[in-house]
Amino acid sequence: MFSIGDFARHGRVSVRMLRHYDAVGLLRPDRVDAATGYRYYEAARLARLNRIVALKDLGFTLEQVGRILDEKVDSAELRGMLTLRRAELEQRIVEDRARLVQVDTRLRIIEKEGLMPTEDVVVKSVPAVRVAELIGAAEGFEPGSIGPVIGPLFEELCRRLDRAGITPVGPAIAYYEQRPEGDGSVVVHAAMPVSAESDPSQDFSIVDLPAVAQAATVVHRGSMDAVMEPWQTLGRWIDDNGYRSAGPAREVTLEYTDDPSGWVTELMEPITTG
Numbered sequence: 617m618f619s620i621g622d623f624a625r626h627g628r629v630s631v632r633m634l635r636h637y638d639a640v641g642l643l644r645p646d647r648v649d650a651a652t653g654y655r656y657y658e659a660a661r662l663a664r665l666n667r668i669v670a671l672k673d674l675g676f677t678l679e680q681v682g683r684i685l686d687e688k689v690d691s692a693e694l695r696g697m698l699t700l701r702r703a704e705l706e707q708r709i710v711e712d713r714a715r716l717v718q719v720d721t722r723l724r725i726i727e728k729e730g731l732m733p734t735e736d737v738v739v740k741s742v743p744a745v746r747v748a749e750l751i752g753a754a755e756g757f758e759p760g761s762i763g764p765v766i767g768p769l770f771e772e773l774c775r776r777l778d779r780a781g782i783t784p785v786g787p788a789i790a791y792y793e794q795r796p797e798g799d800g801s802v803v804v805h806a807a808m809p810v811s812a813e814s815d816p817s818q819d820f821s822i823v824d825l826p827a828v829a830q831a832a833t834v835v836h837r838g839s840m841d842a843v844m845e846p847w848q849t850l851g852r853w854i855d856d857n858g859y860r861s862a863g864p865a866r867e868v869t870l871e872y873t874d875d876p877s878g879w880v881t882e883l884m885e886p887i888t889t890g
Contacts, residue, residue, distance in 0.1 A: 617646060623657040627665045642668060642682055667694065674701040714760045717841045736835075737853045742828040742866075742884060747789060747807035748777055748820050754802045757792065759841050762804060766790050769806035776820050777808060784808040788869040789825070825866075831884045832859065839876035843867070846883055854887055862888040 624631045637643035638655065643664055645655035664685065671681045684697070750773045754761040770788060777784065786809030793803040807825070814822040832854050836846040847865075854861065863886035871880035 617656040617658055620645070620655040620657065623661070626659070627662055627669075629665065629669065637665075637668065640678060640682075642678060642685075670698055674698060674705060676701075711760070714763075714841065717759075737850060738833050739830055739887070740833060742831050742886075744827040745786065745789070745809050745825050746811065746822065747825055748773065748782065748784075748810045748812070748818075748822050749805050749807035750776075750820055751806075752804045753795075754792075754804050756800050757802055759843065762792070762802070763840065765804045766806055769804065770808075773806050773808060773820060776818075777810070780818060780820075782810055782812050785811050788872070790867040790869075791825075791864045793864050828863065828884070828886045830859075830862075830887050831866075832887050833882055833884045835870070836881045836883055838879060840867075840879070840881065841876075843881070843883070850883055850885055854885065859887040859889060862886040 618626065620631055620634055624634055627634075634643065634655070634657075638645060643661065646658045646661065647656040648654070649656070667685060668681055671684060672678065676684070684694075750769045752765045752769050754765045770790075774784075789805075789807040789809070791805045791807070793805070795801045795803055807823075810822065812822060832850055834846050834850050834853075836843055865883065865885040868882040868884060869879070870882055871878065873879060
């Protein structure tokens, strides 16, 4: 048998934690010296300790841990439960990291308030373009809502174009429209320029995006997770110069690399005066 200190060392937990588990009835020592009160544990108790710590670290309360262990969940079922909870935690970490990126972006925007923007806004005309597209829906304009929708849409669109034997003739275009229902959701369009006619057998749409007489544009370099800053710069420029928005904005991919830091995207917002 191990003393409580030695058992804590082998289990990589604190003595205080073992005493607490004993107090709540979660992990009793195998023997308690009647004279000294010292606790002793057999090595076999490490198996239960490992289950307790794993379940607790994955977010289960000690009460839930006790119920799980007392129901004599077998190893296969326990592995399944832990794998599922692990996947949930990993997803939460991904979402938390994405939120941190947006917090950092907004902090940068706040820090630059009152300063002259460094991005060069260019006003130009945009010709009409025929595109093949797929559409989806996002809860809002937040990058955390748009990103998980637009990426898979483009991947699926490229697969369908390849099956149809159609080769894109220009850079990818993403554009977004507010749903008329007023619930804040957004219609997400993933489009690729093509020189092809619409065919009922196609599993994608072919539409003609109209020409834009005037569009305020700015070039964004880097991941689309940080696109909020140039979009807000563009919005302030439009307002400061007496324009107003005149249609769905577009994001045109000028350069695409495996590393998002190498992406180059032109942001285009149709504008009009008055």
